[in-house]
Amino acid sequence: MNDFRLMKGNEALAEAAISAGCRAYFGYPITPQSEILEYLTDEGRRRGMIVLQAESEVAAINMIYGAAGAGARVMTSSSSPGISLMQEGLSYIASAELPCLVVNVNRGGPGLGTIQPAQGDYFQATKGGGHGDYHLIVLAPSSVQEMAEFVYDGFDLADRYRNPVMILADGALGQMMEKVEFPEYRVEDHVPPKPWATVGKPPERPANIITSLHIQPEKMEQINLRLQEKYRVIESREVRYEAIHTDDAEYLIVAYGLVARIAHKAVEVARAEGIRVGLIRPITLYPFPSGPIRSIAKKVAGVLTVEMNAGQMVEDVRLAVNGKAPVSFYGRMGGVIPAPEEIVRELKTLAAAHPHAQPAETY
Amino acid sequence: MGQDVVDAALEQMECVYARPDTLTDTRFHYCPGCGHSVVHRVIMEVVQEAGIREQTIGVAPVGCSVFAYNYMDVDMQEAAHGRASAVATGIKRVLPDRFVFSYQGDGDLAAIGTAETIHTCNRGENILMVFVNNAIYGMTGGQMAPTTLLGMKTSTSPAGRTVETAGFPLKITEMVAMLPGTYYVTRQSVHTPNAVRQLKKAITKSFQYQKERKGTCFIEVVSNCPSGWKMTPVQSNAWLVENMFPLYPPGDIKAPK
Numbered sequence: 161m162n163d164f165r166l167m168k169g170n171e172a173l174a175e176a177a178i179s180a181g182c183r184a185y186f187g188y189p190i191t192p193q194s195e196i197l198e199y200l201t202d203e204g205r206r207r208g209m210i211v212l213q214a215e216s217e218v219a220a221i222n223m224i225y226g227a228a229g230a231g232a233r234v235m236t237s238s239s240s241p242g243i244s245l246m247q248e249g250l251s252y253i254a255s256a257e258l259p260c261l262v263v264n265v266n267r268g269g270p271g272l273g274t275i276q277p278a279q280g281d282y283f284q285a286t287k288g289g290g291h292g293d294y295h296l297i298v299l300a301p302s303s304v305q306e307m308a309e310f311v312y313d314g315f316d317l318a319d320r321y322r323n324p325v326m327i328l329a330d331g332a333l334g335q336m337m338e339k340v341e342f343p344e345y346r347v348e349d350h351v352p353p354k355p356w357a358t359v360g361k362p363p364e365r366p367a368n369i370i371t372s373l374h375i376q377p378e379k380m381e382q383i384n385l386r387l388q389e390k391y392r393v394i395e396s397r398e399v400r401y402e403a404i405h406t407d408d409a410e411y412l413i414v415a416y417g418l419v420a421r422i423a424h425k426a427v428e429v430a431r432a433e434g435i436r437v438g439l440i441r442p443i444t445l446y447p448f449p450s451g452p453i454r455s456i457a458k459k460v461a462g463v464l465t466v467e468m469n470a471g472q473m474v475e476d477v478r479l480a481v482n483g484k485a486p487v488s489f490y491g492r493m494g495g496v497i498p499a500p501e502e503i504v505r506e507l508k509t510l511a512a513a514h515p516h517a518q519p520a521e522t523y
Numbered sequence: 524m525g526q527d528v529v530d531a532a533l534e535q536m537e538c539v540y541a542r543p544d545t546l547t548d549t550r551f552h553y554c555p556g557c558g559h560s561v562v563h564r565v566i567m568e569v570v571q572e573a574g575i576r577e578q579t580i581g582v583a584p585v586g587c588s589v590f591a592y593n594y595m596d597v598d599m600q601e602a603a604h605g606r607a608s609a610v611a612t613g614i615k616r617v618l619p620d621r622f623v624f625s626y627q628g629d630g631d632l633a634a635i636g637t638a639e640t641i642h643t644c645n646r647g648e649n650i651l652m653v654f655v656n657n658a659i660y661g662m663t664g665g666q667m668a669p670t671t672l673l674g675m676k677t678s679t680s681p682a683g684r685t686v687e688t689a690g691f692p693l694k695i696t697e698m699v700a701m702l703p704g705t706y707y708v709t710r711q712s713v714h715t716p717n718a719v720r721q722l723k724k725a726i727t728k729s730f731q732y733q734k735e736r737k738g739t740c741f742i743e744v745v746s747n748c749p750s751g752w753k754m755t756p757v758q759s760n761a762w763l764v765e766n767m768f769p770l771y772p773p774g775d776i777k778a779p780k
Contacts, residue, residue: 183617184613184616184617186613210616210617212612212616214609214642215638215639215641215642216638218606218609218638218639219606219609219612219638219639219642220609222602222603222606222609222610222613222639223609223610223612223613223616224613225600225602225603225606225609225610225613226582226600226602226609226610226611226612226613226614226615227613227614227616227617228613229600229610229613229614230580230613230614230617230618231617232617234613234617248603249603249606252603256601358580358598358599358600358614359580359598359618359621360576360577360578360579360580360597360598360618360621361576361577361579361596361597361598362577363577367592367595367596367597367598367599368598368599369592369598369599369600369601370599370600370601371583371592371600371601372601373589373590373601
């Protein structure tokens with residue numbers, strides 16, 4: 161058992177990056193995640209990490225492209241407006257199949273928005289974000305412990321699938337302090353050989369080329385088909401979620417990240433009042449836990465999705481539920497965090513409209 | 524004449540030029556007379572002669588030379604438009620003992636990639652940046668570039684570039700020469716055999732400086748675009764001397780003593 165440490169989410173994530181063998185970090189300051197850059201500049205450099213404060217997020221993500229293509233385990237982090245600037249680079253990275261970790265400590269938007277926590281970047285994170293057909297693998301922590309843990313997991317997934325991985329947190333998770341325990345992690349057991357990397361061409365192999373350009377449509381289609389095949393494998397193998405009180409649930413709440421913790425509290429309150437409600441917390445937002453949600457939705461009278469946005473994940477929930485139960489949505493925006501009692505109130509509204517005794521109907 | 528006669532004659536001859544191993548056998552896709560293929564060849568000749576192929580990584584741009592990696596037989600990465608020097612920075616930072624060069628045109632380096640260019644040079648990244656300036660966007664069909672001359676006609680300055688609508692031609696090479704991070708900044712060309720030899724010397728020096736970790740080396744190559752300029756190759760080279768050189772004069776702008 162390791163020692164527990166009391167840390168901010170951003171710092172715990174940065175500490176995990178160092179011990180996960182992140183070789184280089186390129187980033188640009190933006191609230192509410194600048195502690196990651198600061199921590200790595202100090203502690204990371206001391207422990208041998210290459211840390212460069214870039215002139216922009218655009219430059220940072222392209223430095224990631226270069227360094228990842230040169231075979232290094234690399235990471236960048238930013239918050240919503242900065243992540244928007246990285247979308248072009250992420251599309252190139254996804255197409256060239258370069259492994260890297262990208263952290264988005266989501267703040268309220270659109271535009272310059274606010275520096276307070278939000279989940280308005282769900283679409284951008286899970287549907288691609290930049291141009292073309294691609295996906296990031298998206299991990300959504302809901303505690304400081306997971307801010308750290310998902311770094312190891314994220315790097316491993318990135319290397320396993322040669323795919324960019326995003327940790328989608330929010331401003332509260334980045335700023336709040338909790339106890340955190342760092343796992344044992346032997347870097348050498350986790351970083352695979354990268355024979356495709358551009359490190360200088362020895363005589364015995366052809367030149368390694370990192371590119372996303374395939375000018376022949378048939379070739380580009382083949383590249384796309386291969387990417388899609390990879391995404392199907394990821395969807396079949398890497399779905400992660402947490403299910404709480406779903407066995408006897410008559411209602412289901414779906415929420416991720418910080419909101420899932422608030423929803424968990426709401427579940428306890430509602431159960432104390434006799435409403436049998438369960439919670440599904442998607443941990444991977446892509447691949448989305450559609451299967452688990454679908455199987456529980458068949459048994460419940462209603463599904464409530466709660467997010468800190470105008471209703472983004474709820475679209476994936478509706479696709480998963482596919483009419484088997486009514487799906488309602490409750491969201492707060494612009495950096496406002498919902499309280500447990502708001503969620504309980506929404507749940508009661510749903511329950512009143514769709515009492516469980518009612519026979520199954522088609523929605 | 525029989526093959527045996529040819530073979531016998533060849534045996535008597537001295538090989539004075541051969542395609543370097545560092546170039547692939549792929550035929551250049553460039554238009555006849557275009558300077559890109561010459562610049563590609565000269566860089567690869569230097570890599571070959573310096574014996575640094577196993578340590579060299581190149582970064583290709585977006586533009587006519589987007590396929591540079593089809594010809595240069597070294598490990599290469601293809602960067603997003605304008606970002607070659609950021610990509611090269613990423614490579615160099617994690618592989619500091621390798622030779623890293625970026626290759627960009629004027630639109631790539633001096634318009635969309637201006638921030639990356641300035642800051643890469645300002646950090647003194649220990650790389651070689653090759654900047655091919657033909658004052659036009661060749662690949663997209665001859666639009667105005669940041670380096671397009673005043674009065675020069677392009678598809679987006681059909682009456683000739685004017686200051687009122689498009690500002691002045693950007694002398695970015697002089698700009699980066701002002702930055703303390705650059706160690707060697709020079710402007711070369713490939714319009715004559717002698718110019719090609721001078722360029723080769725500049726590239727050789729740049730890799731030597733990179734080995735010595737001196738900072739950013741920046742080589743502008745004033746080049747032509749016969750198709751975009753709507754001229755024959757010979758006309759374009761004459762036009763280059765008459766019109767490009769007055770604004771973009773060849774020679775070292777910043778050289779170590």
